[in-house]
Amino acid sequence: KAEFSASLLQSSLVKLCIGMIDAGKAYNTANRQFVNGIQELAQTSAKDDVIESSLSKFAENLQEMINYHTVRKYGQKQSLSAHLRNGIAVRRDLRKFKEAKKQFDKVSEEKEAALSKNAQAPRNKQHEVEEATSILIATRKCFRHIVLDYVLQINVLQSKRRSEILKSMLSFMYAHLTFFHQGYDLFSELQPLMKQLTGQLDQLVMDSTKERKDMEMKHSTIQQKDFSNDDTKLEYNVDAENGIVMEGYLFKRASNAFKTWNRRWFSIQNNQLVYQKKFKDNRTVVVEDLRLCTVKHCEDIERRFCFEVVSPTKSCMMQADSEKLRQAWIKAVQNSIATAFRDKAEDAEKMDRKSSASSGSLDSGGEVKERSLKGESSALQRVMTIGGNSSCCDCGQPEPRWASINLSITLCIQCSGIHRSLGVHFSKVRSLTLDTWEPELLKLMCELGNGVINHIYEARREELGARKPQPGDPRHEVEAYIKAKYVERRFVQRHSEDEIRQKVSALSKQDKPLSGCSDARPSGGPSASALSVKSSDGDMKNLTDGSREASSSTLNSTGLSGEDLEVFCEPKQLTPGLQLYWASFSRSLPDMAEALAHGAEVNWTNTDHENRTPLIMAVHGGSLASCEFLLQNSASVNQQDNLGRGPLHHATLLGHTGQACLFLKRGANQNAADVENQTPLSIAVKAANADIVTLLRLAKMNEEMRESEGLYSQSGDETYQDIFQDFSQMASNDPDKLNQFQDS
Known part of the structure; x- marks a missing residue:
């Protein structure tokens, strides 16, 4: 019974081991998902080198631990399979044990019967006594043999059960020893990085505490500061890489009967005025083509800081947050309108040159050529006779075809684009060949010229060691020089x-x-x-x-x-x-x-x-x-x-x-x-x-x-x-x- 009970316990232990292996698989699956989450977080933190490198290293080590754990579970599964096979052999030995027990019980009964018969033999009947004695002796010999077999089966069963239990548990414990030893070695290599991050974390805590104190001081400063003129900074950039010249929040008056005002995100891009209700919403076009519209102040309505963009088909009433922002938006729209016309003129100039070069024999080509010659004779040739005007005022590019009318200088097409980005309050750009020139404006262009203006705006250039751009220089270098020259007026000679x-x-x-x-x-x-x-x-x-x-x-x-x-x-x-x-x-x-x-x-x-x-x-x-x-x-x-x-x-x-x-x-x-x-x-x-x-x-x-x-x-x-x-x-x-x- 003890052996049978032990066998049942072994079978129950096998089932528990199977459950443990299944739970280990689920644990490893959850661990892998967790590690994948760490890796994704590291990828999204690519701009922060410390977080990205640390999380990647942690994820790598945790993945190694999962691999070790998977190998250990695989070893446990193999050991369990072997134990199950051994369990089959033990059950076979158990059947032999049961057969030996039956023989032992049978021989024991025969022995008892022989003893009883030997005790009952009459003393005066010698042949019965001898017969009973011989049967008892034979029965005892058989009993001894059966007892030896029975004891042998008991010893074999106990020996196998002991060895299998110890062998399985020893293998299990060695597997754990290997797993935790590998983990220890792995995390020992990771320990210097963890100590370094601990120091950085302490510094981050100190910085955070300092930042919190600074923020509290700023809060107290805000209570005393006057925010009546605290406007959002808006920048007008005609050469923005994303094509957005200017953007910001404005209130827009709806066209419905209630004339409600809603705050929208407006932007000027691609020669259009558009707005969005939310950041990810589709853009709604207010003006399809800025060249067809005009912008004006609106002082006849109840709200302040209002202006209106009017096109041939509709008008849009908008409100800025302050007078400064209103002026900035009005100027941006006006500059965008002017830029749209200038860009159109540049395209037309390129098309004219291409047309006159490729189709000079056609009527249309002849008209273009005639118009170009007429423009040159009326404006270009007269302006080019002025000293220094035969090359670009800022970079020296020969044969400029553009001019800044308020500065009275000639410009190449690249420098003219940079001048347009400065805004009309610094430079007003016009084409020498495509635009119409009023007589008084042409007379003005002939009064000054590149030589006179450069004598004023570049008086201290050599003294300060500034390099004048050359044709073919990168745009950003030319732009930096032009801004220093006309916006900052860095090279102007200061008089006593x-x-x-x-x-x-x-x-x-x-x-x-x-x-x-x-x-x-x-x-x-x-x-x-x-x-x-x-x-x-x-x-x-x-x-x-x-x-x-x-x-x-x-x-x-x-x-x-x-x-x-x-x-x-x-x-x-x-x-x-x-x-x-x-x-x-x-x-x-x-x-x-x-x-x-x-x-x-x-x-x-x-x-x-x-x-x-x-x-x-x-x-x-x-x-x-x-x-x-x-x-x-x-x-x-x-x-x-x-x-x-x-x-x-x-x-x-x-x-x-x-x-x-x-x-x-x-x-x-x-x-x-x-x-x-x-x-x-x-x-x-x-x-x-x-x-x-x-x-x-x-x-x-x-x-x-x-x-x-x-x-x-x-x-x-x-x-x-x-x-x-x-x-x-x-x-x-x-x-x-x-x-x-x-x-x-």
Whole structure:
């Protein structure tokens, strides 16, 4: 029974071992999944070298442990199979044991029967006694043999059971010993890395604690800081690699009946204005083509900081978070519109060159060639004759075909693209062969040129050791140089206070009679600053301000008497703005460009001289090119002096028809009245200047036509454009034709 019970326990142990092996398989499967998760986490942390390398090393070692564990389970399975085979042999021995026991029990009974028969044999019957004795002896011999066999089977069974149990358990324990020894060796190799990471972890904890304290200090600083002007930083980049020129959050007014406002993520990309409701949502296109739209401020609605993008088919009302952001978005849209036109022009130029080269015999090719030659003769060839203009101003590339009109320089196509990315407040780019050039703008381009501008903007380049880019240099190097040159103005020569005083004094004391200017009258004509006409009652009525310009016939073009001018020529405000002020009057475009390079405000006002601006002084200086230069550099065409007179007033008073035409084309307000309630038109009528009267009345009619035709009307008809073009041509190329006066 004991042996049978032990056999049953062995069978139960085998089943438990099978269950343990199955659980080990599940454990290894879960471990592999865990290791795979560690490896995936390491891959997603590729930017962090410490985490990526540590997790990869840990995953590798844990995978080794799983492999060891798998091998151990395989050994246990093999041992279990052998044990099962041995179990079959033990059961066979157990059957022999049972057979031997049956024989033992049978012989024991026979022995008992022989003993009983021997005891019952009568003493007087000798043959019965001998027979019983012989049977007892034989039975005892048989019993001994059977007992030996029975004991042998018992000993064999016990020996095999003991050896199998010990052998199996010993193998199991050795397998565990090997597994844990391998694990110990494996993790012993990993221990230096773990110690290193422990040190790094301690440092991370310290850094985190420090960062938390710093953040708490920042929180306390935030409580005291003024965030009224804390706007999001927006950058306009026309050459962004992802094609997104500008992006950020704006409120958009819905087109439904409720006119609700929703916050959306807007971006300018691929010549389109688009927005997204959420980051991963599809883009909704607001404007298909920016060249077909315009942008304007909206001050007539309840919300602040609003602007509107208008296209021929629809309009979109948007709201920025601040005035600064609104201006940034408006400027970005305007720049994108300009860039879209320039890119279109570049493509057209490439197509023109390709067409003229490959299909010169075709009619279309002939038209392209004719148009190209015409453009070169009207703009390109004239500009190229100026010193330094035959090569790019910034990199030296020969035969440039682009220009910066506010800087009056020529550029290659690569540098022109970089100039466009600076923004129109730094550089306004135009094609020399594809764009239409106004006469006054072409005249301006011929006044300065690459040589003059480089003399100003590269004065200290060699002193500072800066290398000028060469054709074929990488774009990022050229871009860095151009930004340093025009945005940071790093190479501009800084003048001392004495040098500024001498320059301003020299400019302010120069006498520039109107007879020598492009818009001037003949010297025999009436004084330009003291116009006198006959009134209806026959008296002579002076049209000037009375305090300065009407004091005597000796007044010069500044409106100051000789005595006042001598006192005023001593500069009191030694600023670049004052240099620009007098350079504008002296018609010295290089000095004007130098003043702007030194940071002069183009709309600077001279408080000692009736708050006049450089543009007003350019009018008195009589130079059309000086006025155009200031306008191209963002001078205000409607800024007034103390007498309420803007540049158009002064041009009308002086009879400068070309300048008046220029200001009207740039949107000057012809309805503005000065302190004497005189408008430019009333001044021109009293002065009997038929040309300026005609221009003012045409401009007024054109404005009324636009207002009557609605928001999307074009700016005037062909007659208006032709007349203004004729006046511009005469003012720039043949000013004597405008020097005519009428008495009534």
